[in-house]
Amino acid sequence: IYKESDMRICLLGYGRMGHEVERVALSRGHEIVAKIDSEWDTLPSCDAVIEFTRPGVAYENITKCIKQGAPIVSGTTGWLEQWDKAVECVKQHDGTFFYASNFSIGVYLFRLINVYMAKLMNHYPNYLPSVEETHHIHKLDYPSGTALTIANEMIEHLDAKSEVLAYLEPNKAPSHSDDQLLIASIRKDSIPGTHVVKYESKEDVLTLSHEAKGREGLALGAVLAAEFVVGKKGIYGMEDLIQLD
Structure with a gap:
């Protein structure tokens, strides 16, 4: 281009x-x-x-x-x-x-959709948001920069969330306050990068995901x-x- x-x-x-x-x-x-x-x-x-x-x-x-x-x-x-x-x-x-x-161009488009989704879901506080990222075992830092970007862009539009809290599995999710948005980081095999945003209520789960092939x-x-x-x-x-x- x-x-x-x-x-x-x-x-x-x-x-x-x-x-x-x-x-x-x-x-x-x-x-x-x-x-x-x-x-x-x-x-x-x-x-x-x-x-x-x-x-x-x-x-x-x-x-x-x-x-x-x-x-x-x-x-x-x-x-x-x-x-x-x-x-x-x-x-x-x-x-x-x-x-x-x-x-990734796909990740950028994913981010745009994620922001729009956060704006919509701000009207439905019964849905609890979370972020999960999975990468290969050689990735040194966590959460991934992409997951952090995604989570921070969600926080901008979710009144109930004000900060990010990340943890590395298989550790259990840490105790956290209601205004913290959790990011679960997984290091597994040779996975190039998968990012998942979830909004979960008692009735159902809305999921948005991006999976890199390489x-x-x-x-x-x-x-x-x-x-x-x-x-x-x-x-x-x-x-x-x-x-x-």
Whole structure:
């Protein structure tokens, strides 16, 4: 949709996602100029950086790229307590930063439906909402960034809920107050990612779910984001990439 031909892309993180991003980028005619999977100081010349690393190093990777003038697309989750500092860095250095907790177009559409559903269900407090996310055993953080985004967007429209409380199964659900929205996190096998929203009453259950079949959709979204940010300045997200009007 936004394709810029022959982009020169640097990959930060060369794990499962990095490999899939490389495959998709090459299939779209781009060049991978570097694959960095360890500590680094200076980026090679490139049109954009795509970063899928670890929560503990994501903020440093992002700000180093911004300070060196490289547009960066990041999908690493678990570091958002430092979000405000990253935003300030972008402003100070007139940088370019695209962030998404999930680059899947299907997940973005799921989020839009989820928000609409929350608005409807706010009128029916007898339905108790909950969120469940399931990922492969190699995922380090919980809840998933996508689950946290989903839950926070629900809270914006549910008067009875004001904060999120996550727990990792097989632990039992923790004791919680009525205004807390529970997220159950499950780590199992090699599941790419499944997110489920439930509203349960005594009479029935309403369920909204998204199940990823693999990493290709995430990788494609990240490459589309890299194509999108060429020539732009500022902070962007999936709502900028996907034009629904």
